[in-house]
Amino acid sequence: MSNQLAVSPAKSLSDFMDKYKGQIALALPKHISADRMVRLAMTSFSQNATLQKCDMHSIFASVVIAAQLGLEIGVGGQGYLVPYKQRDNSYKATFVPGWQGLVDLVSRAGRATVWTGAVYQGDKFDWALGDNPFVKHQPEGDADNWKQISHVYAIGRVNGSQYPVIEVWTMDRVVRHLNKYNKVGASHYAHKDDGANMEMYARKVALLQVLKYMPKSIEVVKAMDVANAVESGKPFTFDGEVVVVQDEDQQPAQDKPEVKMPQSRSAAKETPADVSDVVSRSVSANPGELLSGSQINLINSKMEADALGSADLFAKFGMKLGDLTQDRFQDVLEWIRNPAA
Incomplete structure (x- = not known):
């Protein structure tokens, strides 16, 4: 032994x-x-x-x-x-x-505020889009099961703006979204513990739509x-x-x-x-390929933080941001770090 x-x-x-x-x-x-x-x-x-x-x-x-x-x-x-x-x-x-993490990251950036909510059966709820969008939600019910959620919503307001950005989804729409995009079947965290995480998932789905229109760090x-x-x-x-x-x-x-x-x-x-199989670099992209959406968002964020504009970029590289290719990506990042070089 x-x-x-x-x-x-x-x-x-x-x-x-x-x-x-x-x-x-x-x-x-x-x-x-x-x-x-x-x-x-x-x-x-x-x-x-x-x-x-x-x-x-x-x-x-x-x-x-x-x-x-x-x-x-x-x-x-x-x-x-x-x-x-x-x-x-x-x-x-x-x-x-989690959706709270996304809200926290937006708050840290200090340029906008976002929040979400879930409407359960028995709550008072009204909303509208158009030229005067609003959400009115008064929780009054005692429901606590995700199957009793009728709507989820997310609201974003850019600092100094008059109107908010609003996204409202029915729970049926959330479930259809999950069924369409879920590639991991029953292993998806929204299905765990008889749907204990469904509210978190649903609120995040709505929030991700609003974040598309918010200034982003x-x-x-x-x-x-x-x-x-x-x-x-x-x-x-x-x-x-x-x-x-x-x-x-x-x-x-x-x-x-x-x-x-x-x-x-x-x-x-x-x-x-x-x-090394877990912490490894991705294969380099084709040098002549255009920048991805993530790369463009990153450059935009860095340029905004350093008060650089599209005119500065064009003056330096002779092309617009959307025309930049992979072989220029690191060059642009280096220029943003040190524009005077």
Whole structure:
């Protein structure tokens, strides 16, 4: 009989996360520490028996994704570690941004305010679009099951604007949206625990529509891209500061999007070989290809932050933003960092 004691899953994950905590620290914004992010991940891990079955590397990658987005796991609905069952009956984790996390990122940017709501049976609710849009919602019912939700809504207001941007969906429309875009079947987090997460999912679907019309920080753009990729079951990678979503016709046959993360150049020597499949860079795009929507949004956000306009871009590169190709992407980013160079 062996004298060795079995190592618990929590202990194994804790040791692994502590060993490579530096990888997480490199991705985190200043207001979150690596120690706190690891503690939050461990708390989520200890409270979810299915998450404890997940591949350790997928949990690590999910924590790095949360760090990249600046969202805390399980705090105020900012985001969650969600286990997905694979076709081979193994489990992998994915970080899913919550609607509260998206609201928080917009608030941090300081240029707009967004909020959402769910209308249950028995509530008083009225709304209208047009030239004087409004939402009036007075909760009065005592319903608490997602099947008793009639509508969800999201409202966004740009600072100084007269009218809000409004999105209202019936719950039937939300369910049709889930059925159409869900690529992971019963493993989708909205189906878990008899639909316990359906309200969160529904409010986020409406919110993502409103966010299209709000001024966006780099963090908001990345979080939106990740949220959309997760909801539609598409695999994605982080390529520098850009989320690259793989086209549906390029996806491998699998039960969930495979999450892969690029390693920081400064941390390349510290990354263990056994997580290289999780923390890896996406294949470079065709140099002559036009910039993706995510790349254009990123450049727009950075130019706005540094008070640079389209005229400055044209004067420097002799072309409009929509005409830029992949081989100029890094050049544009370098110019924004140092316009006088």
